[in-house]
Amino acid sequence: MKKIADKLVIEQLQQRIMSMQGNSKPSEQQLPVGLGQLETAFPGKVFPRAAIHEFMSVSSQQAACTSGFISVILGKLMQHNGICIWISTKPRRALFPPALTGFGVEPHRILFVDTGKPRQTLWALEEALKCNAVTAVVGELNELDFNESRRLQLAVEQSRVTGFIHRFRPKNTGAVACVSRWKITSLPSITPDGLPGIGFPRWHVELLKVKNGMPCEWQVEWCSKLGLKYIIQTDHLINASKTA
Amino acid sequence: MSQRIVSIWFQHLLTDWKIRRQPDLKQVPFVLAMQERNRRVVKAVSKTAQLQGIYVNMVVADCKAIMPELLVLDYDPYQSQKLLLALAEWCMRYTPHVTLDMPEGLLLDASGCTHLWGGEENYLHVIIKRFNGFGYAVHAAMANTAATAWAVCRFGNDANPIIRSGEETQALSPLPPAALQLDALVLDRLEKLGLTTITSFMTMPRTALRRRFGQSLLTKLDKALGAEMELLEPLRPIVPYQERLASMEPICTAIGIEIALKTLLETLCQRLNHESKGLRKCELRCYRIDGNIQKIEIGTNSPSRHAAHLFKLFENHISQIEPALGIEFFVLDAAIVEDLAATQDALWAIGSASEKAITELQDRLVGKIGAQDIQCYVPEEHHWPERSVKQMPSLVKEPLIPWRANLPRPSHLLLTPELIEVSVPMPDYPPLLFIHKGIHYQIKKADGPERIEQEWWEQNGLYRDYYCVEDEKGERYWLFRSGDYNKTVPKWFIHGFFS
Numbered sequence: 001m002k003k004i005a006d007k008l009v010i011e012q013l014q015q016r017i018m019s020m021q022g023n024s025k026p027s028e029q030q031l032p033v034g035l036g037q038l039e040t041a042f043p044g045k046v047f048p049r050a051a052i053h054e055f056m057s058v059s060s061q062q063a064a065c066t067s068g069f070i071s072v073i074l075g076k077l078m079q080h081n082g083i084c085i086w087i088s089t090k091p092r093r094a095l096f097p098p099a100l101t102g103f104g105v106e107p108h109r110i111l112f113v114d115t116g117k118p119r120q121t122l123w124a125l126e127e128a129l130k131c132n133a134v135t136a137v138v139g140e141l142n143e144l145d146f147n148e149s150r151r152l153q154l155a156v157e158q159s160r161v162t163g164f165i166h167r168f169r170p171k172n173t174g175a176v177a178c179v180s181r182w183k184i185t186s187l188p189s190i191t192p193d194g195l196p197g198i199g200f201p202r203w204h205v206e207l208l209k210v211k212n213g214m215p216c217e218w219q220v221e222w223c224s225k226l227g228l229k230y231i232i233q234t235d236h237l238i239n240a241s242k243t244a
Numbered sequence: 245m246s247q248r249i250v251s252i253w254f255q256h257l258l259t260d261w262k263i264r265r266q267p268d269l270k271q272v273p274f275v276l277a278m279q280e281r282n283r284r285v286v287k288a289v290s291k292t293a294q295l296q297g298i299y300v301n302m303v304v305a306d307c308k309a310i311m312p313e314l315l316v317l318d319y320d321p322y323q324s325q326k327l328l329l330a331l332a333e334w335c336m337r338y339t340p341h342v343t344l345d346m347p348e349g350l351l352l353d354a355s356g357c358t359h360l361w362g363g364e365e366n367y368l369h370v371i372i373k374r375f376n377g378f379g380y381a382v383h384a385a386m387a388n389t390a391a392t393a394w395a396v397c398r399f400g401n402d403a404n405p406i407i408r409s410g411e412e413t414q415a416l417s418p419l420p421p422a423a424l425q426l427d428a429l430v431l432d433r434l435e436k437l438g439l440t441t442i443t444s445f446m447t448m449p450r451t452a453l454r455r456r457f458g459q460s461l462l463t464k465l466d467k468a469l470g471a472e473m474e475l476l477e478p479l480r481p482i483v484p485y486q487e488r489l490a491s492m493e494p495i496c497t498a499i500g501i502e503i504a505l506k507t508l509l510e511t512l513c514q515r516l517n518h519e520s521k522g523l524r525k526c527e528l529r530c531y532r533i534d535g536n537i538q539k540i541e542i543g544t545n546s547p548s549r550h551a552a553h554l555f556k557l558f559e560n561h562i563s564q565i566e567p568a569l570g571i572e573f574f575v576l577d578a579a580i581v582e583d584l585a586a587t588q589d590a591l592w593a594i595g596s597a598s599e600k601a602i603t604e605l606q607d608r609l610v611g612k613i614g615a616q617d618i619q620c621y622v623p624e625e626h627h628w629p630e631r632s633v634k635q636m637p638s639l640v641k642e643p644l645i646p647w648r649a650n651l652p653r654p655s656h657l658l659l660t661p662e663l664i665e666v667s668v669p670m671p672d673y674p675p676l677l678f679i680h681k682g683i684h685y686q687i688k689k690a691d692g693p694e695r696i697e698q699e700w701w702e703q704n705g706l707y708r709d710y711y712c713v714e715d716e717k718g719e720r721y722w723l724f725r726s727g728d729y730n731k732t733v734p735k736w737f738i739h740g741f742f743s
Contacts, residue, residue, distance in 0.1 A: 060656065060741055061717075061719040061720075061741055063656065063741070064654065064655045064656040064720075064740075064741035064742060064743050065719075065743050067655045067656060067743060068655050068742075068743020069743070071655070071743075083598075083602055083639065085605075090617075094655075094656035094657060094658065094740075094741070095655065095656060095657075096629075096633075096653060096654055096655060096656060096657035096740065097621040097633055098623065098632060098633060098647060098648065098653045099653045099654060099655045099657075099743075100655075101647040101648070101649040102649060102652075102653070103743075106647070107621055107633075107647060108620060108621065108622050108636075108639070108640055108642075108643050108647075109639070110620065110621075111602075111606065111618065111619075111620050111638075111639055112618070112619050112620065112621070113609055113613060113617065113618050114613075114617040114618075115613055115617065116613075116617075120612070120613060123612065124609055124612070124613065127605060127608055127609065128605060128609075131601055131602070131604075131605040132598075132601070133598035133599070133600075133601035133602050133605070134602065134605070186717060186718040186719045186720070186743075187718040188688065188689075188714065188716065188717070188718035189689065189714060189718060191689075196689075197689065197690070197691045198689050198690070198691045198712055198713075198714050198720065199689075201720070201742065201743050202718060203743075222743075224649070
């Protein structure tokens with residue numbers, strides 16, 4: 001009997017901590033986004049919408065993969081006529097809008113904003129994240145410190161907008177107030193039956209940090225018709241125990 | 245430019261109106277009469293009755309003696325004003341500036357309007373013809389001053405109703421003094437002295453005229469000749485979308501400016517709301533006590549009358565105002581105003597509300613960052629990658645042509661293709677390896693080529709053969725060869741990165 005009571009207390013405490021950290025209770029959230037296995041790593045097995053996700057990339061190739069992966073999630077989020085704001089700091093916005101159609105995103109539903117300074121990018125990000133008519137906001141910048149990320153996180157907790165921060169070659173990779181940190185790298189594609197040519201894009205998706213969830217790694221393949229296909233999933237915890 | 249005023253006189257305003265209502269009255273002589281001190285007095289006479297020698301202010305009993313079959317109807321003292329107001333509204337088609345000229349006339353400021361009707365003669369002709377068509381007997385005249393037009397209209401020659409600039413004296417000379425709208429007392433005195441036309445006293449010394457007839461005669465004369473301005477108050481004042489605010493003490497703090505701006509915006513938005521309008525461009529001018537004027541300006545992407553939103557747009561610029569010693573006067577000017585239908589936010593679907601929120605967000609971003617850096621993309625019918633998208637200033641519902649998804653396009657496209665060194669086994673084959681920025685990339689898999697020809701009507705040059713290639717790490721690139729191996733060694737470029 002006491003055990004059950006303890007468990008209840010602990011659960012309640014966990015809930016309270018989660019709400020303090022900006023994670024709403026899983027019961028409050030709607031349905032899963034539709035990313036399949038990937039969502040199991042998050043608390044409540046649902047991809048958090050009202051949150052900021054941080055992506056890191058160190059090379060142009062990685063950046064392209066990251067843009068692709070973000071677009072896949074955007075495609076799922078923007079299914080019901082959503083609007084996205086894509087904010088980048090000049091001179092770097094390499095994204096080629098027509099490519100987004102391949103990831104299930106309608107490029108004309110995205111408003112692109114190019115700012116001159118990182119400070120302006122942060123201002124625009126905060127303004128966009130505060131607007132609850134927007135479905136998702138993507139921000140491309142290099143540096144983000146804890147205070148700045150906290151401000152962004154507070155903005156989305158009010159408006160329930162999903163934010164993606166794509167940091168290209170960051171100098172400082174210290175802790176930020178984002179819900180998760182991702183790293184996407186490419187994998188050699190495989191064509192069926194050894195046919196010549198290039199197969200569907202494959203990525204190594206690393207969920208390096210996640211609040212109240214399980215850091216995880218996947219190998220996925222993206223096909224515009226079939227969606228995300230999971231090839232291998234490895235939990236960081238399992239990896240760690242194996243090495244130990 | 246001198247003013248051109250048209251005076252219209254409705255000779256039988258009320259009776260013509262009665263006939264319009266009851267056409268069978270047209271043949272019947274009738275008068276409109278009102279009870280006045282125990283007797284009925286005629287207030288308006290129909291044309292047919294007037295021909296029989298019946299005039300205004302006669303007693304009905306006398307009229308009946310002249311003409312026993314005379315029809316007497318009731319006179320409504322407010323009717324003529326009501327009627328003139330309606331007619332004035334109707335006259336707005338000829339000029340925006342119409343003034344009532346009680347009791348039976350209108351004054352139209354036709355300055356700059358007549359050429360639209362092919363000249364002044366035609367302008368007057370059209371007006372008279374339209375009114376005659378309605379059944380109103382009208383006289384009209386045009387002159388530089390309202391008083392001259394009035395005089396010529398009522399006492400002048402109908403064959404020559406247009407008085408050119410500088411011909412006022414000549415036009416007024418033969419008219420009786422009553423044409424100057426003088427008091428009955430002055431008219432009496434002039435009559436007694438045998439001054440029956442204006443010309444007989446126009447040239448008299450002014451001091452003599454003032455002593456004999458008072459200042460009013462001189463003023464009236466000056467107004468008629470244009471020596472003194474006569475202000476006509478338009479029926480519908482033409483008010484710009486402008487709000488003003490004077491401050492009791494010079495303001496030199498940002499908070500003070502904010503309060504002033506909020507007050508001005510609220511009154512302006514109330515007016516816009518009342519008139520179903522929204523503003524596109526708005527300017528705040530701050531008049532400093534040292535005579536300097538500080539300006540800030542905002543623009544919106546769609547008409548807006550949301551005071552809080554407009555204030556937010558202004559807020560970014562408030563820091564640009566230099567109050568110096570203080571600002572004593574604020575003017576808020578909506579330079580561009582467009583129609584904006586009244587919305588019932590609560591009743592409409594979420595769609596419009598969220599659209600509004602997005603435009604407001606866009607306005608804020610444009611205000612801070614600049615319109616040139618905010619865009620949306622729609623497809624264009626070009627294969628050439630650089631020309632395959634078109635920039636749009638704001639979000640569109642649906643592009644005119646659908647997006648193409650059947651050809652591989654890289655997620656990241658370089659602004660300008662970068663030169664690479666390659667090693668190619670044979671023409672028309674993808675390269676085996678390439679060097680970009682000093683790094684070797686070993687190609688494992690490749691797709692292509694996809695040939696994209698130059699659009700000769702846009703620009704001349706070599707075609708491109710595009711290859712999608714993948715290196716050993718699985719990273720993918722979009723390479724192209726410019727031209728072919730026939731004559732010279734073609735150049736290779738990298739143009740993008742696939743996801």
